[in-house]
Amino acid sequence: MPVCLFTGPLTATIAPTSGRCHMMSISPLTGLVGDGSMGGKMGVQLKRAGWDGLVITGKSDTPVGIHIQDNQITLAPAGRLWGMPADRVHDTLAPGKDSLACIGPAGENGVRFAAVITDRYHAAGRTGLGASLGVKKVKYIRVSGTGRTRVRYPEKLKQAREDIVRLTAASPALMGQFGLSRLGTGALYDLMDNRCMMPTHNFTATRFGPASRLNAHAYAAAFQPRRHGCKGCHILCKKIATRADPGASLPEFEAMSHFTALVGLDDIHAVTAANQVCNRLGMDTISAASALACFREITGRDLTPESLMTLLEDIAFDRGSGKDLKHGAAHYAESMGHPAAAMAVKGLELPAYDPRGAYGMALGYAMSTRGGCHLRAYPISHEILRKPVATDRFSFSGKARIIKISEDLNAVVDSLIACKFTFFAAGLEEYANALHGVTGNPVTARDLLAVGEKTVYNERIINSLNGFDARHDTLPDRFFDHPGTGCAQFFVPPIDRAGFESAKSAYYAVRGLTPEGRPTKEKAKQLGIDLHG
Amino acid sequence: MDDLIQKYAHKLIHAGLATARGANAPLIGGKDQALVWNRTAQEIPVLTSVFDRLAINSLVFLRPAPPYDRIIGFLADRALKTTGRITPTDCETRTFLHDLPVADQFTAQGMVQALSCRKTVIILTKDRRGQSRGPAVIAPGTVTPEQGFVHVSSVCFACFVKFFSDYLSGLKTGHTDPEMDAVYQQILPFLETSQPGTSPSSSLMSGPFTDEAQATAAMSQAGKQVVADGLVDSYFGNISCCLNPILYISQTGAALDELEGCIDPVPLDGSSSAGITASSELSAHLEIIARTGCRTILHGHPRFSVILSMDCDPDQKAGCPFNTRCHTHCPVSRHIKNIPIVPGEVGTGPFGLCHTLPKAFDGSDTVIVYGHGVFATGDVDFIPAFSHMTAVETLCKNHYLDQVKQLTQRTRKSELS
Ligand code: SF4
Numbered sequence: 041m042p043v044c045l046f047t048g049p050l051t052a053t054i055a056p057t058s059g060r061c062h063m064m065s066i067s068p069l070t071g072l073v074g075d076g077s078m079g080g081k082m083g084v085q086l087k088r089a090g091w092d093g094l095v096i097t098g099k100s101d102t103p104v105g106i107h108i109q110d111n112q113i114t115l116a117p118a119g120r121l122w123g124m125p126a127d128r129v130h131d132t133l134a135p136g137k138d139s140l141a142c143i144g145p146a147g148e149n150g151v152r153f154a155a156v157i158t159d160r161y162h163a164a165g166r167t168g169l170g171a172s173l174g175v176k177k178v179k180y181i182r183v184s185g186t187g188r189t190r191v192r193y194p195e196k197l198k199q200a201r202e203d204i205v206r207l208t209a210a211s212p213a214l215m216g217q218f219g220l221s222r223l224g225t226g227a228l229y230d231l232m233d234n235r236c237m238m239p240t241h242n243f244t245a246t247r248f249g250p251a252s253r254l255n256a257h258a259y260a261a262a263f264q265p266r267r268h269g270c271k272g273c274h275i276l277c278k279k280i281a282t283r284a285d286p287g288a289s290l291p292e293f294e295a296m297s298h299f300t301a302l303v304g305l306d307d308i309h310a311v312t313a314a315n316q317v318c319n320r321l322g323m324d325t326i327s328a329a330s331a332l333a334c335f336r337e338i339t340g341r342d343l344t345p346e347s348l349m350t351l352l353e354d355i356a357f358d359r360g361s362g363k364d365l366k367h368g369a370a371h372y373a374e375s376m377g378h379p380a381a382a383m384a385v386k387g388l389e390l391p392a393y394d395p396r397g398a399y400g401m402a403l404g405y406a407m408s409t410r411g412g413c414h415l416r417a418y419p420i421s422h423e424i425l426r427k428p429v430a431t432d433r434f435s436f437s438g439k440a441r442i443i444k445i446s447e448d449l450n451a452v453v454d455s456l457i458a459c460k461f462t463f464f465a466a467g468l469e470e471y472a473n474a475l476h477g478v479t480g481n482p483v484t485a486r487d488l489l490a491v492g493e494k495t496v497y498n499e500r501i502i503n504s505l506n507g508f509d510a511r512h513d514t515l516p517d518r519f520f521d522h523p524g525t526g527c528a529q530f531f532v533p534p535i536d537r538a539g540f541e542s543a544k545s546a547y548y549a550v551r552g553l554t555p556e557g558r559p560t561k562e563k564a565k566q567l568g569i570d571l572h573g
Numbered sequence: 574m575d576d577l578i579q580k581y582a583h584k585l586i587h588a589g590l591a592t593a594r595g596a597n598a599p600l601i602g603g604k605d606q607a608l609v610w611n612r613t614a615q616e617i618p619v620l621t622s623v624f625d626r627l628a629i630n631s632l633v634f635l636r637p638a639p640p641y642d643r644i645i646g647f648l649a650d651r652a653l654k655t656t657g658r659i660t661p662t663d664c665e666t667r668t669f670l671h672d673l674p675v676a677d678q679f680t681a682q683g684m685v686q687a688l689s690c691r692k693t694v695i696i697l698t699k700d701r702r703g704q705s706r707g708p709a710v711i712a713p714g715t716v717t718p719e720q721g722f723v724h725v726s727s728v729c730f731a732c733f734v735k736f737f738s739d740y741l742s743g744l745k746t747g748h749t750d751p752e753m754d755a756v757y758q759q760i761l762p763f764l765e766t767s768q769p770g771t772s773p774s775s776s777l778m779s780g781p782f783t784d785e786a787q788a789t790a791a792m793s794q795a796g797k798q799v800v801a802d803g804l805v806d807s808y809f810g811n812i813s814c815c816l817n818p819i820l821y822i823s824q825t826g827a828a829l830d831e832l833e834g835c836i837d838p839v840p841l842d843g844s845s846s847a848g849i850t851a852s853s854e855l856s857a858h859l860e861i862i863a864r865t866g867c868r869t870i871l872h873g874h875p876r877f878s879v880i881l882s883m884d885c886d887p888d889q890k891a892g893c894p895f896n897t898r899c900h901t902h903c904p905v906s907r908h909i910k911n912i913p914i915v916p917g918e919v920g921t922g923p924f925g926l927c928h929t930l931p932k933a934f935d936g937s938d939t940v941i942v943y944g945h946g947v948f949a950t951g952d953v954d955f956i957p958a959f960s961h962m963t964a965v966e967t968l969c970k971n972h973y974l975d976q977v978k979q980l981t982q983r984t985r986k987s988e989l990s
Pocket residue numbers: 057060079080268269270273274275276277278459460461462
C-alpha cells in the first residue's frame with residue numbers, strides 16, 4: 041500500500057499555521073482510509089526542496105532512509121538505526137536545519153497504532169502510519185530544501201495573514217489567559233472535567249475524582265514549560281519542560297486524560313513518562329492508552345506507573361501481553377471474547393471527549409472516515425468552546441448538517457494546509473484570500489468547501505470499496521446503555537439510540553449516501569468523481 | 574431548528590432592528606434535512622436557491638427597521654456608486670466582518686457570489702423610477718441561526734456608527750452634502766426618542782455579594798439591563814464580578830441578556846483553566862481588578878461612545894503618522910471630558926487592549942476603547958458601573974448632537990457671508 045506525504049498550496053508561505061503536512065495510506069489498524077497531520081517543519085522543507093509531495097510505493101528488503109535534498113533523492117542504508125528509538129535516531133542523524141521524520145521500534149514491530157515522529161516532538165499519531173512505513177522498511181525520511189515558494193500577490197497574502205492573526209488574538213481558546221498558546225492543549229483538561237466529559241475507567245464514567253490536581257496548571261508548576269510549535273505558527277501550542285525533566289515534550293490533552301482518567305492513574309510524572317515512551321518508541325498515545333484501559337477492564341488488573349511503562353514497552357517490542365495489545369483495542373477485546381470492552385469506532389480507539397456529553401461529537405465519531413476521531417468534524421469547537429457560536433451539546437437537532445459541513449471544512453484545512461486550531465477563530469473566508477494571494481487564482485470559501493466535500497466523499501468511496509457501510513458507522517453500546525457521571529447542575533444520560541439513528545439517517549441524506557451509508561454514482565458524478573461498478 | 578429560528582427572530586425585534594409584522598419583519602430559515610422558515614414571504618424561493626448553492630444550515634434575511642433602513646440604504650447606495658462595499662472602521666467590523674459587500678440585484682447568483690467571500694451581503698434594489706423598497710441584510714450560518722443574527726446585527730451597528738462618524742468628520746472637513754444632511758435630519762427624531770440607559774441603575778441588585786449565586790444573579794440582571802437599554806448588540810460585551818478568590822466572568826460569545834449557565838468561575842490563582850471559554854477580555858478584566866481593587870466590570874458597545882472615540886481633529890489626523898492605524902497605534906492621550914480613550918484590539922495580541930486598558934483605569938472608573946466600546950467598574954456591585962456606562966453614553970450623544978449643531982450653524986453662516 042503506498043504511503044503519501046503531502047504539503048499544501050500554502051506550505052512554506054507566511055499563511056499562519058501552514059507549516060504542517062499530511063501523511064496518508066490505508067490504515068493497518070482499521071482498514072479504512074488512514075491519515076495523520078504532521079507537525080514540525082517537514083512540510084516546509086519538502087516544499088522548499090521543490091516537491092508538493094512524496095508517494096512511497098513498494099518496499100525495501102533492508103532498512104533504508106529516504107534523503108531528499110532539493111531535487112536529489114537517495115536511499116541510504118539504515119540498518120544501524122533499525123531498532124533505535126526515535127529520539128536516538130534524531131541524536132544520531134543530528135539533522136540540524138533539515139527535517140527528520142522517523143519510526144521507532146513500534147513501527148518496525150508491526151504495532152498497528154505505530155506513529156511517525158517528526159522533528160523530535162511532533163507525531164503523526166493516529167491510524168498506524170508508523171507501521172505502514174515499517175512494512176516498507178523505511179526508518180526515516182530526511183528533507184532539506186533551499187528554494188522559496190513563489191507568491192503571486194504578496195500584499196494580498198499579507199492582508200490575509202493580518203486578518204487571521206487578528207482573529208486568533210481575539211480568541212480566548214487560542215491566545216487567551218488559559219488558551220492553547222499559554223497552556224498547550226492540556227488547557228482542555230479542566231474543561232472536560234467541568235463538563236463531565238472526561239472518559240474515565242475505560243468510558244464507564246465521565247468524571248475522575250483527582251482531575252483537579254492533574255490539570256495544565258499542575259504541569260506548568262511541575263515542569264515550567266517553554267512554548268514550541270510547528271514551523272510558521274504563531275500559536276505555538278506544544279510545551280517542552282524546562283524543569284523536572286528538561287527537554288521532555290509534555291503530553292497533549294489526550295495523553296493527559298487517557299493516561300490518568302481512562303486507565304485509572306493519578307500521577308502526572310507517570311503521564312509524562314508514558315508520553316515520552318510513546319514518542320520514543322513511536323506509538324499513538326490515544327490508541328495505546330485505550331488498549332491498556334481495555335486490558336485493565338478485561339483482566340481486572342489495575343495499572344501502576346511501573347506496569348504502565350512495562351506494558352507500553354511490551355507492546356512496542358512485541359512481547360508478553362504486548363503481542364496481543366499491539367493489534368489495538370478492538371482486535372485485543374475480540375480475541376479475549378469481550379468485544380464490548382473496546383472503546384473504538386471502526387477499530388480506531390476513541391479520544392478523550394466522552395460522546396455522552398456532546399452529541400455532535402457522538403455523530404462525528406460514528407461518521408468519521410478514519411474511525412473514532414474527533415478531528416474530522418471537530419464539534420468540540422461549537423459544543424464546548426462556543427465557536428463560531430455555541431450549540432446545545434445534549435441535542436442532535438441540526439447536528440447532521442453541521443457535522444457534514446464541518447467535515448468538508450476540515451478536509452480543506454488538511455489540504456491547504458493549515459492547523460485545525462486556527463479555525464477556532466479564523467475561517468475559510470480568510471484562508472481563501474491567503475490562497476488567492478499565493479496562487480493568483482481567485483477562490484472563495486464556497487469553492488474550497490466543494491473541494492472538501494469531494495475529498496470526504498472520495499474517502500467514503502474508498503471505505504465502501506473496502507466493505508464499510510452503515511453497520512460500522514456506530515458507537516460502542518456502552519454509550520447507549522449506560523449513563524455518564526453527572527454533577528449538581530446536570531445529568532449525563534445515555535445517548536438515545538433512536539435519536540442517534542435518526543441523526544445518522546439525516547447525515548446520510550445530507551451527505552448524499554444511501555440509507556445503508558454507501559456512496560451513489562449520481563452523487564459521485566455530481567462531485568466530479570468517476571465511480572465505476 | 575424551529576425554536577432557534579423563532580428565538581432569533583424575536584431577538585431582532587427586541588433589539589429594535591426589526592418589527593414583528595410588515596416589511597421589516599425578520600425572515601429566518603433553518604435546514605437540517607428539510608428547510609423551514611419562520612414565516613411565509615415572497616423572497617423564499619430565491620433564498621431557498623441560496624441554501625441549495627451554499628454549504629449553510631441557516632440564513633437571516635432582514636429589511637432593517639427605521640432608522641437603520643435609511644442609514645444602510647444611504648451607505649449602500651454610495652457603495653454601489655463606488656467600490657461596491659461599505660467599509661466601516663469599528664471593532665466589530667474590523668475584527669469579524671472585514672467589510673460589507675453590497676449588491677444591486679436580489680438574485681441567488683449575486684448573493685451566493687458575495688456570501689462566498691464574506692459573512693453578509695446588503696442588497697439594495699431599485700425599480701425603473703429609481704425607487705427602493707429599502708435595503709436588505711442577509712447573513713447565513715453554518716452552525717446555528719445565531720450566526721446570521723449576530724452578523725445582521727453587527728451590520729446595523731457598524732453602519733450606524735459609520736454614518737454618524739462620517740457625518741461628523743464631513744462637517745468638520747466640509748465634505749457633507751445635501752443628501753447626507755437630509756438623512757441626518759430624517760434620523761434625528763429616532764435619536765431623540767431613544768435615550769441610552771433609561772433603566773434606573775438603582776433597580777440593580779446592591780452588593781456586597783457573598784456567594785456565587787448572588788454574584789451570578791447580579792451579573793445576569795445587569796447584563797439584561799445593558800441589552801435592554803441598547804448599550805450593546807447581539808453577543809458582544811462582557812461582564813465580571815470578583816468574589817475572592819474567584820472571578821465570575823461571562824463566557825465568550827455569551828449574549829449579555831442570556832447569561833444563565835454562561836458564566837465561568839475563574840480562580841484568581843490560575844489553578845484551573847476551565848476559564849478557557851471565558852470572554853476574550855478575561856486578561857484585561859483580571860488585570861483591572863488586580864490594579865484597582867474594583868469588584869465589578871461591565872463592558873458594552875454604546876454607539877455614541879464608539880462614534881466619538883474615533884472623532885479626531887482633522888488637522889491633527891492629517892499630520893499623524895499613525896492615521897491608518899488609529900485603533901492600535903494612536904499615540905495621543907485622548908479624552909472625552911475626563912474619560913480616557915485608549916487604542917487596542919480585542920484579545921491578547923501585541924496590540925491587544927489588555928496592554929492599554931487596565932492602565933487607563935488608574936485614573937478613571939470608566940474607559941473608552943477606540944472604535945470599540947466602554948468599560949466601567951464598580952466597587953461592590955453593578956450599580957456604579959451601569960450608571961457610569963449610561964452617563965458616558967449620554968454625555969457622548971449630547972456632545973455629538975451639540976457639535977453637529979454648532980458645525981451646521983457655522984457652515985450656514987459661512988455660506989451666508
Ligand atoms: S497551533 Fe500548535 S499544532 Fe497548530 S500549527 Fe501551531 S504549534 Fe502546530
